[in-house]
Amino acid sequence: MTTEMKKYLIIAGYFIFFWILIPAGIFFLSVLLDKAVFNYRELSYTWSIPGYIIAISGFLLLLRTVYQFKLQSGEYPVSALPAQKLIQRDVFIVWRHPIYLFASITLFGASLVLGSCSMLLIIFPVFMILAWLYILREEAILIKRFGNQYLYYRNIVPLIIPHMHQWIKIPGAIFFKIWFRLKIRNRENIPSSLPFIVVSGHRNYLDPFLISYAVPYPLRHISTFEMFRSPLIRRIFTWGGAIPRRRFVKDISGTKRIITALKKGYPVCFFPEGGRSWTGQLRPFKPEVLKLFSLLKDILILPVRIEGNYHSWPRWADRLMRADITITFEKPVLIEPGMDVYEMQDFLLQMVKPGDEVEAAKVCRSRNRISHLSKVIYRCPVCMCSERLFEIVPDTLKCSKCRSDFILRPDFSIEYCNAEQKKSESIHSIYNNIRIKDSDIFNLLSGDLHEQGIKYLNPHERLIYLSPGQLWTEKEHIFVRSLKGICVLSDTSVTISGNEESCIILLPEIGAVTIESNCKLQIYNELSKVLYQLTFENDSALKWQDMLSAIIGYKYKKQIITR
Numbered sequence: 420m421t422t423e424m425k426k427y428l429i430i431a432g433y434f435i436f437f438w439i440l441i442p443a444g445i446f447f448l449s450v451l452l453d454k455a456v457f458n459y460r461e462l463s464y465t466w467s468i469p470g471y472i473i474a475i476s477g478f479l480l481l482l483r484t485v486y487q488f489k490l491q492s493g494e495y496p497v498s499a500l501p502a503q504k505l506i507q508r509d510v511f512i513v514w515r516h517p518i519y520l521f522a523s524i525t526l527f528g529a530s531l532v533l534g535s536c537s538m539l540l541i542i543f544p545v546f547m548i549l550a551w552l553y554i555l556r557e558e559a560i561l562i563k564r565f566g567n568q569y570l571y572y573r574n575i576v577p578l579i580i581p582h583m584h585q586w587i588k589i590p591g592a593i594f595f596k597i598w599f600r601l602k603i604r605n606r607e608n609i610p611s612s613l614p615f616i617v618v619s620g621h622r623n624y625l626d627p628f629l630i631s632y633a634v635p636y637p638l639r640h641i642s643t644f645e646m647f648r649s650p651l652i653r654r655i656f657t658w659g660g661a662i663p664r665r666r667f668v669k670d671i672s673g674t675k676r677i678i679t680a681l682k683k684g685y686p687v688c689f690f691p692e693g694g695r696s697w698t699g700q701l702r703p704f705k706p707e708v709l710k711l712f713s714l715l716k717d718i719l720i721l722p723v724r725i726e727g728n729y730h731s732w733p734r735w736a737d738r739l740m741r742a743d744i745t746i747t748f749e750k751p752v753l754i755e756p757g758m759d760v761y762e763m764q765d766f767l768l769q770m771v772k773p774g775d776e777v778e779a780a781k782v783c784r785s786r787n788r789i790s791h792l793s794k795v796i797y798r799c800p801v802c803m804c805s806e807r808l809f810e811i812v813p814d815t816l817k818c819s820k821c822r823s824d825f826i827l828r829p830d831f832s833i834e835y836c837n838a839e840q841k842k843s844e845s846i847h848s849i850y851n852n853i854r855i856k857d858s859d860i861f862n863l864l865s866g867d868l869h870e871q872g873i874k875y876l877n878p879h880e881r882l883i884y885l886s887p888g889q890l891w892t893e894k895e896h897i898f899v900r901s902l903k904g905i906c907v908l909s910d911t912s913v914t915i916s917g918n919e920e921s922c923i924i925l926l927p928e929i930g931a932v933t934i935e936s937n938c939k940l941q942i943y944n945e946l947s948k949v950l951y952q953l954t955f956e957n958d959s960a961l962k963w964q965d966m967l968s969a970i971i972g973y974k975y976k977k978q979i980i981t982r
Contacts, residue, residue: 426500433497445526445542452537461534470531477524484510484517498557505565507572507611512635513585515576516557519550554578571613571684575637582637583659591632599731599744603633608721608748613684615719615751616712620701620771621690623728625739630688630723633746639680640688641673645935648897660685666693667931667943667950667980674711681718691767693982694934697795697961698847699729699831701772705982709760716756722749722770727781730831734937735794740785745777782829787813789827794937795846797959798853799823801837807959855965860973864910884908884966890915890922891952898952906953908966910974913942915953924951931980932967934960942967943980
């Protein structure tokens with residue numbers, strides 16, 4: 420008898436035993452027990468309808484599980500012919516032992532359909548206990564066979580109750596398909612071995628949710644610490660597996676959490692830019708993230724390219740808009756030994772950067788798309804007036820000084836007239852032209868200051884800019900409002916003045932100026948170790964960040980953290 424013939428005989432024997440003899444034996448045993456123990460007492464007929472639903476659903480899922488087992492491993496689920504591949508796809512990424520689970524559900528439904536008290540109250544509990552004991556034995560065998568690979572799998576895949584991200588995927592699938600017409604490409608590139616690192620550009624609030632939906636495993640996302648300030652939000656994000664990380668200090672505890680998650684087998688998702696892009700152009704990766712990658716050089720990195728996400732919720736917008744989104748998984752890579760941070764950045768950026776042709780074809784399908792574009796285009800590209808442009812719904816910015824109009828097209832290019840010539844530029848190109856740089860500060864602070872309209876606050880301090888706003892101070896991980904009044908920027912300090920109080924932050928003491936959301940400017944005083952937050956009534960936080968970093972860089976020759 421050939422090996423192939425023996426294999427088919429074993430499969431046939433298992434099929435007859437598990438799919439015919441055991442169900443038949445359970446049925447006849449329940450009949451005997453119903454007579455001996457329950458005196459033919461039956462469950463109410465009303466239980467039969469949910470029983471049919473449960474039994475049919477469980478049996479169909481059981482068949483699907485067997486099909487997926489065969490498809491993924493090349494073998495049938497027969498213990499005498501063990502699969503040599505650990506299956507981590509489809510239902511096997513939701514439940515560790517779906518065959519036993521769906522067999523139990525089918526048996527439970529069948530007991531309701533038949534109205535058998537003994538099947539429900541005796542046979543079903545005994546079946547569950549035996550299944551549990553068999554699972555313990557089988558897991559010990561699987562650990563010997565697959566080692567750490569199975570231990571990682573066991574850590575992240577539950578036995579009965581699916582993880583939260585699996586529940587979220589149900590409404591997420593409906594929303595993403597309808598609102599974004601989401602397309603996912605090259606899913607076969609997702610590693611089957613755990614753990615691994617996911618790397619992607621960040622241009623949309625929903626990027627972590629989009630990637631979590633596309634990746635079958637429960638991810639651990641690196642999140643800004645701001646998401647953990649509210650107790651309720653902190654519980655939700657912690658339950659969802661987010662890892663908080665402070666941006667303006669060396670966060671050793673955050674790094675330890677990342678390494679712990681990887682040791683447990685969880686894939687960890689990084690957005691190495693350190694924050695969402697304002698202009699749609701991916702920014703350089705943060706060196707500390709790249710250095711961490713070099714320490715984790717033995718772990719596969721899965722590059723993810725997301726196209727269209729900037730058109731659906733750019734950072735300057737205050738609401739979600741409609742746009743088509745495409746997620747592409749590139750082939751996993753390893754960091755080559757000896758690669759420095761610049762080589763590593765170019766290597767990864769090349770794979771996660773949106774393709775020019777695909778990105779050029781993406782459009783915003785919402786009619787009202789202007790949505791606070793003046794937060795990033797905060798001065799006129801034509802006359803360079805420092806007054807904020809005002810917005811005209813649905814798609815226009817207008818300068819109050821030179822009366823120029825700037826039209827935001829559906830592809831997020833901006834059309835305007837300059838010297839009677841019609842021009843079209845990207846948001847990124849215009850922002851780089853109008854943003855406040857060191858050269859602006861040089862021109863501002865040199866020459867005859869009175870002729871330039873600059874006022875002296877005192878003989879040694881010159882007024883640069885002011886705006887109404889509020890000051891918040893961090894106390895025990897929450898922000899408490901300290902002052903409401905005028906925020907004054909000089910060449911030596913930031914001063915927030917209220918009715919009777921004021922707070923002065925000296926520029927040389929500032930170590931970081933970062934933006935949370937698109938309107939909260941956070942200033943970290945590295946001398947006093949205090950974190951302040953400024954919110955402005957009608958001004959751009961990005962403008963303030965650019966001014967502060969330019970003044971500190973020009974006057975004090977100091978580079979501060981801005982993301």
